[in-house]
Amino acid sequence: MECLPGSGDPSHCTSSSVLQLQGMSAASNAITRADTALFSDKLAMKWIDLSSNRLQEANFTRSCSLSHLEEIYLSDNHLTALPPDAFKATSSLSIFVVRNNRLSTLPRCALARFYDRMDMFDISNNPLACDCRLQWLKSSHTIATYRHSQCIDSEFTDTDSFTADACVTGEPPCPVSSECSALGYVFSYSGSTDDLA
Numbered sequence: 001m002e003c004l005p006g007s008g009d010p011s012h013c014t015s016s017s018v019l020q021l022q023g024m025s026a027a028s029n030a031i032t033r034a035d036t037a038l039f040s041d042k043l044a045m046k047w048i049d050l051s052s053n054r055l056q057e058a059n060f061t062r063s064c065s066l067s068h069l070e071e072i073y074l075s076d077n078h079l080t081a082l083p084p085d086a087f088k089a090t091s092s093l094s095i096f097v098v099r100n101n102r103l104s105t106l107p108r109c110a111l112a113r114f115y116d117r118m119d120m121f122d123i124s125n126n127p128l129a130c131d132c133r134l135q136w137l138k139s140s141h142t143i144a145t146y147r148h149s150q151c152i153d154s155e156f157t158d159t160d161s162f163t164a165d166a167c168v169t170g171e172p173p174c175p176v177s178s179e180c181s182a183l184g185y186v187f188s189y190s191g192s193t194d195d196l197a
Helices: 108-115 130-138
Strands: 024-025 048-049 069-071 094-096 119-121
Touching: 024 119
Parallel strands: 024 048, 048 069, 069 094, 094 119
Antiparallel strands: none
């Protein structure tokens, strides 16, 4: 049984060791680094806002403690890449905002499983290179807004997608990975890391 500090009221006591923090905003704080240690296994966060900082990496998205994550806001940072195993712990990501970063591609294995059912997918104002690595963005989907984005060499939208005719039709399968557990997470992939980027 746990009680809130300084509380003698039993109604403030819980039998669960999971904290009920639903989200965290640390926007506009000049943060340069965030890692998995930031997110305790006892948190049950559904949203994270780290917009308008100076993040160059988003490795914290690999955290196994983010199993409840539904929304992530990373706009206006200096991100150049996302980990191929980002968001591995969650199955319900519905809002993904990374506008105004330095991303040249997006990891299919991290995002494609959420893409068709997302409420918001904002990748605008990134120097995206429209090549075979982004072919998965042409899949059917139910929402249109926020999916429009300018590439370095062309624009792709819902109706006018970038040309991917030269791409190999069969994409490599996403890696089979062990589940998140108390012992941590092991991400294994036998192919080239270029296949995941």
